[in-house]
Amino acid sequence: MKLPANYGKPSHEKYKDENGNPIELEPNFNGRYYSHPGMIPHIPFEEYAPKFKDFYTFKLEDGILEARWHTEGKPAIWTQPLHRAIWQLCMYVGQDRDIEIFIFGGSGDEFIHAQDPNRLSDEKHLWWMSYENMYYDGCNNCEGIVFDVEIPTIGVINGGGWHFENQLFADITLMAEEAFLIDPHYYVNMVPGDGIQIALRECLGIKRANYMMLMNQRIDAKMALEYGLVNEVLPREKIYDRAWEIARHLMRASSHTRRVTTQVLRAPWKKALSWELRHAFGTEMWQTCTQRPKHETGPWRELTKDIKK
Numbered sequence: 001m002k003l004p005a006n007y008g009k010p011s012h013e014k015y016k017d018e019n020g021n022p023i024e025l026e027p028n029f030n031g032r033y034y035s036h037p038g039m040i041p042h043i044p045f046e047e048y049a050p051k052f053k054d055f056y057t058f059k060l061e062d063g064i065l066e067a068r069w070h071t072e073g074k075p076a077i078w079t080q081p082l083h084r085a086i087w088q089l090c091m092y093v094g095q096d097r098d099i100e101i102f103i104f105g106g107s108g109d110e111f112i113h114a115q116d117p118n119r120l121s122d123e124k125h126l127w128w129m130s131y132e133n134m135y136y137d138g139c140n141n142c143e144g145i146v147f148d149v150e151i152p153t154i155g156v157i158n159g160g161g162w163h164f165e166n167q168l169f170a171d172i173t174l175m176a177e178e179a180f181l182i183d184p185h186y187y188v189n190m191v192p193g194d195g196i197q198i199a200l201r202e203c204l205g206i207k208r209a210n211y212m213m214l215m216n217q218r219i220d221a222k223m224a225l226e227y228g229l230v231n232e233v234l235p236r237e238k239i240y241d242r243a244w245e246i247a248r249h250l251m252r253a254s255s256h257t258r259r260v261t262t263q264v265l266r267a268p269w270k271k272a273l274s275w276e277l278r279h280a281f282g283t284e285m286w287q288t289c290t291q292r293p294k295h296e297t298g299p300w301r302e303l304t305k306d307i308k309k
């Protein structure tokens with residue numbers, strides 16, 4: 001039967017075939033989910049993936065997407081464009097109905113290698129960057145992985161580094177045996193208000209989280225597992241393989257079950273982020289604008305100078 005040109009589109013009239021007989025509207029089905037034939041289609045992975053080539057390497061199989069951030073194929077440099085790309089990727093993945101599980105982490109032997117040597121000058125540009133590149137991107141990064149990506153998420157901490165809050169916000173978190181966690185905010189005269197305080201407090205409890213942030217405590221993989229920051233600790237070379245094993249296990253349930261279960265399990269994160277993130281981040285930005293701490297790699301090297309690569 002030949003369908004009318006307006007089939008699936010909004011119409012005041014009943015759809016009719018070439019003989020003028022009424023046609024019942026039927027949904028599309030792609031093997032995993034149904035959709036209304038008149039819906040605006042989502043942006044497919046093949047269309048948005050090239051936008052992120054300078055920030056992420058991807059692997060996509062059977063609805064499972066792996067994203068590893070990188071810089072020139074090596075461990076990531078923490079840049080302002082990468083900072084924005086995090087929530088932009090969450091936005092694209094969140095609207096992509098073909099993605100069912102999201103694995104995300106770092107590349108190589110470090111989670112983050114260093115600060116950007118080509119960063120825009122704080123002396124000249126902090127007055128606008130404090131909103132555009134810090135507050136706006138930072139808030140959307142935390143909210144994006146919890147609110148926008150409505151599928152199970154697996155965060156991978158493959159090595160040492162900072163800004164690991166999204167990995168903790170993930171539904172399941174894996175950590176390499178060789179990795180460690182430090183929050184350097186207070187060490188560099190900054191307020192830890194960008195979401196890291198929420199991630200640590202929810203996982204560690206108030207006393208342990210406060211101590212870690214105030215004392216710049218280094219937490220190794222064994223302690224992270226003991227304290228409940230992560231779910232599993234593995235050798236670095238096996239960590240992504242394990243993430244895929246978990247992802248395939250999660251695919252056993254139906255798409256709707258995965259998505260709805262995720263929303264139930266994330267309720268505490270949503271409550272915590274909604275209550276605190278934006279005003280705490282605003283407080284951090286006020287202090288950043290008045291105290292002018294420097295975004296440099298030197299303090300990180302001081303905190304980790306006794307660690308062998």
